[in-house]
Every structure is written in structure tokens, then in C-alpha cells.
Amino acid sequence: MTAPVLDVRDLQVAIGTTPVVRGVSFQLAPGERLGLVGESGSGKSLTALSIMGLNRDPIRVSGGQVMLGGTDLLRLSRAELDRVRGARISMIYQDPASSLNPLMTVGAQIVEAINLHDKVERGQARARAADLLGDVGVPNPRQRLDAYPHEFSGGMRQRVMIAIALACQPEVLLCDEPTTALDVTTQSLVINLIDRLCSERGVATVLITHDLGVAAGFCDNIAVMYAGQLVEQSSTSTLFASARHPYSHALMSATVDLGVDVTSALPAIAGQPPLPGAIPQGCSFRPRCPRAVEACADQPIELLPLDGALVRCIRPITHHPGSGTHPGTARDATVGPPTEQERVPNA
Numbered sequence: 001m002t003a004p005v006l007d008v009r010d011l012q013v014a015i016g017t018t019p020v021v022r023g024v025s026f027q028l029a030p031g032e033r034l035g036l037v038g039e040s041g042s043g044k045s046l047t048a049l050s051i052m053g054l055n056r057d058p059i060r061v062s063g064g065q066v067m068l069g070g071t072d073l074l075r076l077s078r079a080e081l082d083r084v085r086g087a088r089i090s091m092i093y094q095d096p097a098s099s100l101n102p103l104m105t106v107g108a109q110i111v112e113a114i115n116l117h118d119k120v121e122r123g124q125a126r127a128r129a130a131d132l133l134g135d136v137g138v139p140n141p142r143q144r145l146d147a148y149p150h151e152f153s154g155g156m157r158q159r160v161m162i163a164i165a166l167a168c169q170p171e172v173l174l175c176d177e178p179t180t181a182l183d184v185t186t187q188s189l190v191i192n193l194i195d196r197l198c199s200e201r202g203v204a205t206v207l208i209t210h211d212l213g214v215a216a217g218f219c220d221n222i223a224v225m226y227a228g229q230l231v232e233q234s235s236t237s238t239l240f241a242s243a244r245h246p247y248s249h250a251l252m253s254a255t256v257d258l259g260v261d262v263t264s265a266l267p268a269i270a271g272q273p274p275l276p277g278a279i280p281q282g283c284s285f286r287p288r289c290p291r292a293v294e295a296c297a298d299q300p301i302e303l304l305p306l307d308g309a310l311v312r313c314i315r316p317i318t319h320h321p322g323s324g325t326h327p328g329t330a331r332d333a334t335v336g337p338p339t340e341q342e343r344v345p346n347a
């Protein structure tokens with residue numbers, strides 16, 4: 001792998017003293033798209049907000065490193081972080097309505113983002129803002145600069161957010177459920193827009209989504225999160241064809257049953273994820289896992305390499321060779337007893 005633009009190492013986040021993100025590590029290569037998927041409450045948003053240094057009391061980062069190039073963002077002062085955010089790393093949130101200032105015109109907000117890191121003369125900044133609005137598909141961008149957020153539809157507001165996030169040409173873009181608040185047609189338009197703009201600009205992207213159909217279409221690689229930890233990470237095609245962790249496998253199979261399209265939400269799996277503070281000993285997924293054995297309760301399970309993926313399970317699922325290589329084939333997997341690939345708990 002070429003040097004990563006973003007290298008998250010053993011990120012730990014706590015609410016008060018309760019661990020909620022429990023040692024998340026991943027690397028993002030230049031231009032790569034990584035999906036972060038998992039049920040609601042698994043810690044996806046807190047992971048992204050912690051990378052951006054946007055947590056507020058009582059939520060705090062309790063350990064780890066967030067390396068952007070050679071800089072650990074977790075060690076920066078507030079002022080230093082302000083210079084990096086927007087310029088080198090940006091974030092798009094689920095709800096554009098609450099992320100835009102209702103009292104400022106969209107043009108002023110884009111100009112503000114441009115000026116934050118790149119002082120240019122007013123006319124030039126407005127021209128750049130209009131270009132950006134045009135790039136994100138807002139019609140009549142010069143006139144629309146003077147409109148307020150409430151004069152835009154939800155989809156157009158999200159386009160404005162994307163324009164703001166990309167105003168300073170960041171190396172990394174974190175998108176937290178960027179289409180969840182939008183109607184179905186607008187969802188795919190916005191994802192296609194992020195797709196095109198990130199490709200054109202070579203921006204590396206983390207896409208947080210509960211929608212595996214969107215992840216399948218957009219991401220090179222996918223990390224599956226459960227109870228504050230990554231439980232499986234692999235290429236998108238491998239994950240859909242042959243998920244190894246019982247949780248990922250259940251997600252993928254259920255998605256196949258629903259049909260993989262951009263509207264399919266993460267299906268329910270029997271039972272509930274544990275709440276922070278009530279995470280079972282040993283494997284966190286054990287109470288819901290059809291493959292659980294006594295050894296799964298003994299000690300924490302590590303995320304270990306397995307056939308080019310990373311899997312946190314001592315009884316990973318084996319697959320027949322040729323059981324499929326693209327989204328839609330997960331049902332071909334064989335959930336049989338583990339053989340030579342069964343692993344022993346880590347010492």
C-alpha cells in the first residue's frame with residue numbers, strides 16, 4: 001500500500017469512563033473509498049467525530065493516534081486543528097439543515113470556508129464559491145449564492161454542504177450517512193455527486209452508511225463495526241462474496257435477501273447490539289452468534305489477518321472456492337463447521 005493519507009491507530013473513545021469506541025484502526029490510501037458499516041449505535045459517528053476532533057463533553061478520546069500525513073491530529077491544539085480541518089480533512093453530516101447556518105447566505109458560508117484556509121480577495125472568493133455551487137449541480141449558481149439555506153430543498157442543502165466540505169480541496173473526506181435524510185431519488189444523485197467529485201479531485205473518502213447497497217456501489221473496501229470495534233475489514237467484493245465474521249455474514253446475507261439496491265437499509269439481525277457499559281466478556285457478538293462456543297467467552301477476540309481480510313472471530317466462516325465474487329452471492333457461502341481455518345483464542 002502507498003503511504004496512507006489517514007492512519008487511525010487504536011482509537012479509543014469513552015463517554016465519561018465508559019468505553020464506546022474500543023481500539024479502531026484503519027488506513028486510508030490516497031483516493032481510496034472505505035465504507036464503515038454496522039447497526040445503529042456501533043460507534044461509527046463517534047469514530048468520525050473523534051477523527052475530526054469534534055467530540056464534546058462527556059465524550060472524549062481516551063487513546064490512540066489519528067495520523068494525517070505525519071501529523072497526529074489528537075495531539076494538536078485547538079488552533080492548530082482549526083487550520084487542518086476543512087483544509088486537509090472535512091466532514092459531511094447526515095443532516096444538512098443542522099449543519100448550515102440559517103442566518104447566513106449559502107454564498108457567505110462557502111466564502112467563509114474558502115477564506116478559512118486560503119485568503120483571497122472578495123470578488124475572487126465569490127467567483128470560486130459560484131464555481132463550486134455549479135460543480136455540485138446547483139442551477140444558476142451566481143444568483144443562488146445570495147439565497148439562504150431555507151430557500152433550498154434538502155438535496156440542494158446537502159449539495160451546499162458538499163461544496164463547503166470540498167472548498168479547500170481536502171485530502172480526506174468523512175461522510176457520515178450523507179444521504180439518510182434525503183428522498184430515494186436524491187440519495188443516489190448525491191452519492192453519484194460525491195463519487196464524481198472525489199474521483200476528479202483524488203480525495204480519499206470514508207463513507208459511513210447503514211445502507212449496504214450504497215456501500216457496495218461506492219466503496220473499494222469495507223470495515224464492519226460492532227459494539228465499538230471493527231469485526232471484519234476487506235475489499236468490497238470479498239466481503240459481499242465471502243464474509244467471514246458471522247455478523248458480517250448475517251448482514252450480507254440479509255441484504256442479498258432484500259436485493260442489493262441503493263434503498264436497502266441494514267436489515268435486522270435477531271437480538272440487539274450491546275449498550276456501551278454492558279458489553280459481554282470475550283466476543284461482543286456472542287449472545288447473537290449462531291456459531292458461538294464456550295471458548296468465545298474466554299477472552300477478548302483479536303482482529304487477525306485471514307486470506308487477505310481482517311477478521312475478529314475464532315470460528316470464522318469458510319467458503320467454497322468459486323462461491324461468487326460480487327455483491328449478490330453471499331447466500332452461496334457455506335456456514336459449516338470450521339476446519340483448518342478455525343483459530344484458537346489469542347493468548
Ligand SMILES: Nc1ncnc2c1ncn2[C@@H]1O[C@H](COP(=O)(O)OP(=O)(O)O)[C@@H](O)[C@H]1O
Nearest residue numbers: 015020039040041042043044045046047275276
Ligand atoms: N452525546 C452522546 N451522549 C451519550 N451517548 C452517546 C452520545 N453520542 C453517542 N452515544 C452513544 O454511543 C454509542 C455509539 O454512538 P454512535 O457513534 O452515534 O453510533 P452509530 O453512528 O454507529 O449509530 C451509542 O450507544 C450511542 O447511544
Ligand code: SF4
Nearest residue numbers: 283286289296313314
Ligand atoms: S468469536 Fe465466537 S461468538 Fe464471536 S463471532 Fe466468532 S464464533 Fe461468534
Ligand SMILES: [Mg+2]
Nearest residue numbers: 044045046176
Ligand atoms: Mg451515526
